[in-house]
Amino acid sequence: MATEMTNGKKVAPEAEHPRKAFGLAAHDNSGVLSPFAFSRRNNRDSDVTIKILYCGICHSDLHSIKNEWKNTIYPIVPGHEIVGEVAEVGSKVEKFKVGDKVGVGCLVGSCRSCAGCTTGFENYCPLPIFTYNSKDPEDGTVTYGGYSDMIVVDQDFVISMPENLPLDKAAPLLCAGITVYAPMKYHGLNTPGKHLGIVGLGGLGHVAVKFGKAFGMKVTVISSSPSKEKEAIERLGADAFLVSSNPEQMKAAVFSMDGIIDTVSASHPVASLLALLKPNGKMIMLGLPEKPMEIPAFSLVFGGKMLAGSCIGGLKDTQEMIDFAGKHNLTADIELISADYVNKAIERLIKADVRYRFVIDIANTLKSNI
Amino acid sequence: MALEVTAPTNGKKVVPEEEHPRKAFGLAAHDSSGLLSHFPFSRRNNGDTDVTIRILYCGICHSDLHSIRNEWKNTIYPIVPGHEIVGEITEVGSNVKNFKLGDKVGAGCLVESCRSCPSCTTGFENYCSGMILTYNSVHPKDGTMTYGGYSDMIVVDQDFVVHIPESLPLDKAAPLLCAGITVYAPMKYHGLNAPGKHLGVVGLGGLGHVAVKFGKAFGMKVTVISSSPSKEKEAIERLGADVFLVSSNAEQMKVAMSSMDGIIDTVSATHSIQPLLALLKPHGKMILVGAPEKPLEVHSFALISGGKTLAGSPIGGIKDTQEMINFAGKHNVTADIELISADYVNKAMERLVKADVKYRFVIDVAKTFKSNV
Numbered sequence: 001m002a003t004e005m006t007n008g009k010k011v012a013p014e015a016e017h018p019r020k021a022f023g024l025a026a027h028d029n030s031g032v033l034s035p036f037a038f039s040r041r042n043n044r045d046s047d048v049t050i051k052i053l054y055c056g057i058c059h060s061d062l063h064s065i066k067n068e069w070k071n072t073i074y075p076i077v078p079g080h081e082i083v084g085e086v087a088e089v090g091s092k093v094e095k096f097k098v099g100d101k102v103g104v105g106c107l108v109g110s111c112r113s114c115a116g117c118t119t120g121f122e123n124y125c126p127l128p129i130f131t132y133n134s135k136d137p138e139d140g141t142v143t144y145g146g147y148s149d150m151i152v153v154d155q156d157f158v159i160s161m162p163e164n165l166p167l168d169k170a171a172p173l174l175c176a177g178i179t180v181y182a183p184m185k186y187h188g189l190n191t192p193g194k195h196l197g198i199v200g201l202g203g204l205g206h207v208a209v210k211f212g213k214a215f216g217m218k219v220t221v222i223s224s225s226p227s228k229e230k231e232a233i234e235r236l237g238a239d240a241f242l243v244s245s246n247p248e249q250m251k252a253a254v255f256s257m258d259g260i261i262d263t264v265s266a267s268h269p270v271a272s273l274l275a276l277l278k279p280n281g282k283m284i285m286l287g288l289p290e291k292p293m294e295i296p297a298f299s300l301v302f303g304g305k306m307l308a309g310s311c312i313g314g315l316k317d318t319q320e321m322i323d324f325a326g327k328h329n330l331t332a333d334i335e336l337i338s339a340d341y342v343n344k345a346i347e348r349l350i351k352a353d354v355r356y357r358f359v360i361d362i363a364n365t366l367k368s369n370i
Numbered sequence: 371m372a373l374e375v376t377a378p379t380n381g382k383k384v385v386p387e388e389e390h391p392r393k394a395f396g397l398a399a400h401d402s403s404g405l406l407s408h409f410p411f412s413r414r415n416n417g418d419t420d421v422t423i424r425i426l427y428c429g430i431c432h433s434d435l436h437s438i439r440n441e442w443k444n445t446i447y448p449i450v451p452g453h454e455i456v457g458e459i460t461e462v463g464s465n466v467k468n469f470k471l472g473d474k475v476g477a478g479c480l481v482e483s484c485r486s487c488p489s490c491t492t493g494f495e496n497y498c499s500g501m502i503l504t505y506n507s508v509h510p511k512d513g514t515m516t517y518g519g520y521s522d523m524i525v526v527d528q529d530f531v532v533h534i535p536e537s538l539p540l541d542k543a544a545p546l547l548c549a550g551i552t553v554y555a556p557m558k559y560h561g562l563n564a565p566g567k568h569l570g571v572v573g574l575g576g577l578g579h580v581a582v583k584f585g586k587a588f589g590m591k592v593t594v595i596s597s598s599p600s601k602e603k604e605a606i607e608r609l610g611a612d613v614f615l616v617s618s619n620a621e622q623m624k625v626a627m628s629s630m631d632g633i634i635d636t637v638s639a640t641h642s643i644q645p646l647l648a649l650l651k652p653h654g655k656m657i658l659v660g661a662p663e664k665p666l667e668v669h670s671f672a673l674i675s676g677g678k679t680l681a682g683s684p685i686g687g688i689k690d691t692q693e694m695i696n697f698a699g700k701h702n703v704t705a706d707i708e709l710i711s712a713d714y715v716n717k718a719m720e721r722l723v724k725a726d727v728k729y730r731f732v733i734d735v736a737k738t739f740k741s742n743v
């Protein structure tokens with residue numbers, strides 16, 4: 001497999017950069033991951049080199065390896081819930097030193113000058129460089145993600161991990177965590193006493209429940225699966241559980257919530273969820289169902305309600321979120337897997353058969369001679 | 371003239387003229403044809419907290435048209451529409467502190483609310499589940515229907531009446547009581563009232579033209595987005611908009627991508643929302659004030675990309691209505707109207723269906739409503 005270099009010659013991934021690396025890549029839209037030898041850049045002045053310890057499996061990884069968003073450049077090394085240890089720092093690096101435990105999320109670069117970048121919202125930069133499947137403008141190579149042994153990242157896109165958080169359980173916070181935390185903060189759904197609804201109890205949903213309780217909110221989980229109720233209430237600490245297909249339960253809850261975080265990526269009706277909001281309540285969409293939503297205008301106009309979207313979060317907010325998680329001992333519920341289980345894990349993820357995030361034990365199980 | 375009746379609380383049918391002690395007359399529709407005709411009815415006596423208003427002008431709102439034709443399937447006939455009411459106080463109740471005889475006042479879409487819910491106690495009577503609309507609502511006190519401003523007089527609780535600044539011509543101020551507050555309230559609530567910000571206004575009708583005027587008065591850059599290229603000259607030269615985009619012109623729309631802090635969408639016909647969302651900057655907000663009949667089709671990606679918001683907004687609270695009118699007085703903002711006589715009202719409705727008005731009809735009630743018409 002080769003990528004285009006700036007001079008037009010095709011270069012093998014192993015030869016693109018000076019430093020050897022290895023990982024797991026998909027080569028076509030079957031999404032099957034296999035061992036992949038490639039290379040990383042040398043550590044620039046503002047870079048840190050990270051020996052990757054753990055990487056979470058995000059649903060976006062699944063979408064990308066199967067080219068469901070029609071923008072995948074193969075071979076693709078996914079993974080943007082990365083936790084590791086600093087192995088090298090550039091001469092201009094002030095925030096980190098060798099041995100620090102750090103994290104990397106969905107972004108490894110941005111334009112630095114747009115309104116988004118200059119106000120802490122790199123996630124809304126029109127020229128983002130994503131951790132994987134993005135073209136690095138400096139040399140035209142494609143970025144490779146965290147299902148790998150090491151990564152080199154600009155210090156401004158690296159997060160310091162609190163010492164008290166177990167690193168494997170903290171890894172999913174780098175994407176799932178910030179994806180729910182950022183809109184909860186931006187839209188004021190982080191205030192004690194307010195009532196938060198969470199639709200969907202998966203990787204994002206279960207973290208949203210934990211953050212909601214840590215913020216002192218009343219949390220109601222809305223799910224299509226009655227079987228998740230015990231888990232939601234007893235283990236995750238939700239205050240109430242509504243089955244979305246139960247009209248009586250849904251009706252009893254109309255006009256009761258200050259906000260709703262909708263994490264579901266399957267297509268689902270939104271009108272009955274909007275009805276749960278108080279006047280001026282907000283529903284935040286995080287999932288990306290394939291089909292468009294159908295929104296009756298009345299559902300928004302009556303009660304002055306809002307439907308917003310949110311996409312990951314900025315770097316400052318990511319650090320704030322991780323620090324908050326450290327303070328409240330908040331981590332994801334994970335199933336730690338070995339590198340050779342990854343394809344099986346992806347199959348189970350399609351069936352949502354995981355409580356609630358797979359995390360790859362990179363350091364112990366990703367071997368270059370697999 | 372058919373004598374329609376309403377059911378009062380004691381179960382006996384009573385004709386509208388006899389429901390209340392004071393004679394009144396107006397224009398009512400009696401069926402879904404929406405044809406308005408002379409209608410004698412009655413109003414309550416002036417209670418301790420009421421004011422009686424001799425109606426001078428009443429604006430014709432598109433909601434009136436929807437209601438008289440039962441398009442929302444909730445019309446109780448006979449219906450006297452009209453919720454852009456301006457008039458003069460002719461009586462005040464013993465507990466009325468804010469108004470005196472002769473004051474020029476307005477009444478909008480609400481005449482009562484529960485007064486105690488979190489919405490009512492925070493100035494958002496428009497979100498009260500027990501709100502009473504100026505017309506086509508059942509008054510909880512006696513079970514009678516409320517009749518609106520296409521009439522010679524109305525009795526309203528003082529808390530639902532606003533002062534009209536002396537500087538504003540009353541006929542041109544009338545539409546502010548509904549159209550004005552409907553755009554002002556979300557502009558205020560969502561911060562789309564700050565100098566230098568860029569506001570898009572979709573649709574140039576009764577609501578849209580007032581939104582342009584408020585936007586300019588707030589010191590904003592205003593872009594009108596319309597499906598009618600013919601409205602450009604008007605929008606720029608007369609209303610003061612800075613830019614005009616034709617929504618079907620893909621190139622113009624592309625150039626304007628990610629340029630607006632907010633958009634007020636006033637269009638009630640079914641239309642495509644996603645291309646409008648693309649015009650918003652990150653964190654931008656689009657506010658729907660029109661209510662298209664069919665559900666809007668929006669892909670989550672259009673909101674997630676850029677963290678954008680789609681909100682709805684219905685009229686506004688009373689405190690905000692007074693604030694809006696005062697602001698209009700300070701900045702000489704009024705609606706552009708066509709003043710009509712009472713006997714033109716059915717013709718006006720026909721023209722309104724075709725959007726053939728710049729930009730609001732206002733009925734000259736005082737001069738042209740005759741009790742023996």
